[in-house]
Amino acid sequence: MGKRYTHAHTIKFYECDTTGELTLPMVLNIVIQASEAQSEQLGRAEDYVHRLGYGWVITEHELTVTELPRVNQTINVSTEARYHNKYFCYRHFWLHDESGNELVHIISTFVLMDMISRKMVSVPSELIEPFASEKISKIRRGMRFPTFSQPDEQAYKVRYLDIDSNQHVNNSKYLDWMLDGLGWDWLTQYRASKIIIRFVKEVGYGQMITSRWEKDVADSEHVTASLHQITYENDTFADGYIEWSKR
Amino acid sequence: MGKRYTHAHTIKFYECDTTGELTLPMVLNIVIQASEAQSEQLGRAEDYVHRLGYGWVITEHELTVTELPRVNQTINVSTEARYHNKYFCYRHFWLHDESGNELVHIISTFVLMDMISRKMVSVPSELIEPFASEKISKIRRGMRFPTFSQPDEQAYKVRYLDIDSNQHVNNSKYLDWMLDGLGWDWLTQYRASKIIIRFVKEVGYGQMITSRWEKDVADSEHVTASLHQITYENDTFADGYIEWSKR
Numbered sequence: 001m002g003k004r005y006t007h008a009h010t011i012k013f014y015e016c017d018t019t020g021e022l023t024l025p026m027v028l029n030i031v032i033q034a035s036e037a038q039s040e041q042l043g044r045a046e047d048y049v050h051r052l053g054y055g056w057v058i059t060e061h062e063l064t065v066t067e068l069p070r071v072n073q074t075i076n077v078s079t080e081a082r083y084h085n086k087y088f089c090y091r092h093f094w095l096h097d098e099s100g101n102e103l104v105h106i107i108s109t110f111v112l113m114d115m116i117s118r119k120m121v122s123v124p125s126e127l128i129e130p131f132a133s134e135k136i137s138k139i140r141r142g143m144r145f146p147t148f149s150q151p152d153e154q155a156y157k158v159r160y161l162d163i164d165s166n167q168h169v170n171n172s173k174y175l176d177w178m179l180d181g182l183g184w185d186w187l188t189q190y191r192a193s194k195i196i197i198r199f200v201k202e203v204g205y206g207q208m209i210t211s212r213w214e215k216d217v218a219d220s221e222h223v224t225a226s227l228h229q230i231t232y233e234n235d236t237f238a239d240g241y242i243e244w245s246k247r
Numbered sequence: 248m249g250k251r252y253t254h255a256h257t258i259k260f261y262e263c264d265t266t267g268e269l270t271l272p273m274v275l276n277i278v279i280q281a282s283e284a285q286s287e288q289l290g291r292a293e294d295y296v297h298r299l300g301y302g303w304v305i306t307e308h309e310l311t312v313t314e315l316p317r318v319n320q321t322i323n324v325s326t327e328a329r330y331h332n333k334y335f336c337y338r339h340f341w342l343h344d345e346s347g348n349e350l351v352h353i354i355s356t357f358v359l360m361d362m363i364s365r366k367m368v369s370v371p372s373e374l375i376e377p378f379a380s381e382k383i384s385k386i387r388r389g390m391r392f393p394t395f396s397q398p399d400e401q402a403y404k405v406r407y408l409d410i411d412s413n414q415h416v417n418n419s420k421y422l423d424w425m426l427d428g429l430g431w432d433w434l435t436q437y438r439a440s441k442i443i444i445r446f447v448k449e450v451g452y453g454q455m456i457t458s459r460w461e462k463d464v465a466d467s468e469h470v471t472a473s474l475h476q477i478t479y480e481n482d483t484f485a486d487g488y489i490e491w492s493k494r
Contacts, residue, residue, distance in 0.1 A: 012280050013279075013280065013283065013412045014276040014279075014411050014419070016412035017407065017408060017410065018407075018410045018411070018412065018414050019412075020412045025408065029259070032260075032261075033259050033260065036260065070412075071412040159423075160264065160265075160426065160427055160430070161264060161270055161272065161427065163264065163265045164260055164261050164263060164264065164265070165260045165263035165264065165265065165267045166260055167265050172261070176406075179407065179408070180406045180408065183407070184407060184452055205431055206431070
């Protein structure tokens, strides 16, 4: 068990969609903000990591959504660097309401990259020790995504404001592109209950990316799911799988 | 002089662009959040206005930017409903750094709309009195924008997540579409010092809008300015004028 960091956040009108619920891309921004705050608190902020020649990269988020907080609601955002092995760090995040009910739980996989070689490196203890994360030998195996049969697709150009102060396309934008194709009726009638998003490569400013999606890909009649992919010049840059429940 | 409301805000990484400065669309979101908080505090929140059959509409923002706050900086966001006449309410906003230096000053024009007829109505005293705004007879005359000679243009589709919990396209998105066309080199080399944005009509979900812009439209060699327009099916939905200074 790692050290847990928690801060409060009040949901703003511009962080919500037309249903009044916090948007899923904004869930990602809010939790990453909490992990940056913890790293700062423990003296391992991004500039410290950069001085070693490294940078953190997120390879996967797995979100379990019980309920999404609504506009003006105050929630607690918590994070804990729970487990790590030689290469992978598994960070947990939670959104809780003020009564302590869990709204969202996220397990995210972080890897450390050498900023020159752009290769994954093993995580040095000076970077992980302050978080009191537990060393494990197991690697978390990701879900095997279904394959597309007849995907729909839409093109999106990477905009100037898609790039945030970390000087990369903000991770939440991939989810934005994935969700948008599902359309108004779907997004107002269903609520995502499970989201797995995997980041493969990084898209860049000005690129015309393709968001591919397919609805109703579930293998069981009891699950409604959608499958997603972000591609650029036929290469996969991100994959997504979302389970939905009727509102 | 109206009642002034102030709250603190700490700038998040996802509210900033690649330069590490707060984005201009996010400036608008942050200040509108402050006016909503003041209205709530004074018992005139949106549900109160809606019960009367009305809704507030913003017709113009005029921003004067001395400096933009940076990622992790804590600023004070202030607002005051300073003047009003029969139809127009002039609300001021300020961003100040923690030493009290003014970073951004905004004068915004609000009008009240009948939600059924979609027509502008005169502002009843029960809606304006709690703010202690000064009644004036003058109407603030807006700047006359230059005309386009050879604009560039780009199309943008209105996305599901462009619509916020107020169930309209978030006002900051118009500025997003205006800025994006200027491109990476311009936006990283220049900083906006004055922005006037006028909202004419409201775009809707799924519409393919056109953002038109022209650089270097200034009438003086001492001012670098760009001119902007958001159109849909050849109708103007928003106009913008921005003065820039070299970073």
